[in-house]
Amino acid sequence: MAKLRTITGRALLRRVSHLSPLMRNDTRWSSTFEMVERYLKLQPLIVQLGHNLLVENEIQPLLLRRAEHERVKSLARDLEKFEGVTKELQKATLTLSAVRRLFDQVVKEFPALKTRLAATAPIFNNPNLEQGLVKIQRREAVTIAERSACAEFKSTALERAPTREDSSDSIVKAAFKKTKV
Template structure:
């Protein structure tokens, strides 16, 4: 029976796939009907829920996010807890909210109902991880737990504010690119590429890394219809400077997608970005107004080192104390492009490397290991929704969530 379950689930097939005569004729498995498969799927779900319940131990955190499918809001919940010497990030549910009531109170009730299915209560909750929106902050306040605001979401807000200060450069590029993407101009642009490639072949030059030839300012000038939209020299220099800054910010954004990144790593990155781009400190500083629980995050960043904790810090991480201490401690253009790529690659690496060389201490044995490994983003929820969009097709939209 399990191979049929694996086939349907792993391939995102409808349950009726096992009834299809063609599928049965191509399989060596013993035929089974969809009704029987549905019964066994429910039994597997119950067994998995029991296993998760047995593994979950206090303290427990919830990572959550929401997305809309076919006018219905779905909320994904992941349990974050420490088990068998490692951080467990277990999907508890992805289910729709009741229509018409999307307040913070309804979200609190939703979270409480889900964790009760796994024999947990509100008293077991130690923290939440989610976007930095007002609703999520209100949810954390109602549940009386700290909220770790998603670092990726927070960084995106900071970058958007950064781009607001460079609107002339951004608008100039957008206007030019919109014109270049029209049908007639695409043809002229393709002709410019063919001419440039022929010129390269004539002098024995080769494209770097075998990649596509990118049009520069001189190439674009060959497209007559956009000549008036080409930025002047001074604007061109500002755009190049902005592009260099954006490469650095992009490297940070990519690093925030790492699964092994901790809250302490994020604080190190954000502080370094704030030093390089002072205008971003408003969003990225440890005491920014967008931060729901600055005291809790500060205590986590210093890894619960007892000697450095203030009275308020100790109160914020009291839920993570352990009764018995453990002993585990755990050409010119080409040259310029190469330099920019090296800068982009080295920024996040050098910042985090300096943090390690600086002698970051492991979490104090007075606190559970979970405190040191708290994840700083809710990116896993976003990835789950991206996968769910491939499964929740219009044909499945009317099915019960437990069955789709």
């Protein structure tokens, strides 16, 4: 795909499509999904250019073989699932309980990810906290260890009660306070 991003490569592609190849961005995993998706759109169009033109521009040897192309299609199906999970994880209303449900489903479909996403994965710094918060959100019974880990987050009725605050004490309120004309 990198060869098709050159001036010559883009000129060739313009004969059959307005699309150009996408390259992977190391800081965005979704760019891998987008790159594979774009390849699958461009591949049949590239073949339309004809064997001689592809050989002349040194693109033919870079094309994937049929078995490799099938593997890319399979990869695209898996990446599409991960893309859906990624989009869901970006929602502001997502709870830790919902994240756990998502991760459990990912582990169910992709067991190799268990070491990273399972509730007991070694990557968690405080599994009792994570499991305790999930159980609290689900209104399930928590263990003593989970209760202890979550204790810092417990608020009293007094803390939850609305406090009366003078608007002059709040920078935010003062900044947005309407001035009388």
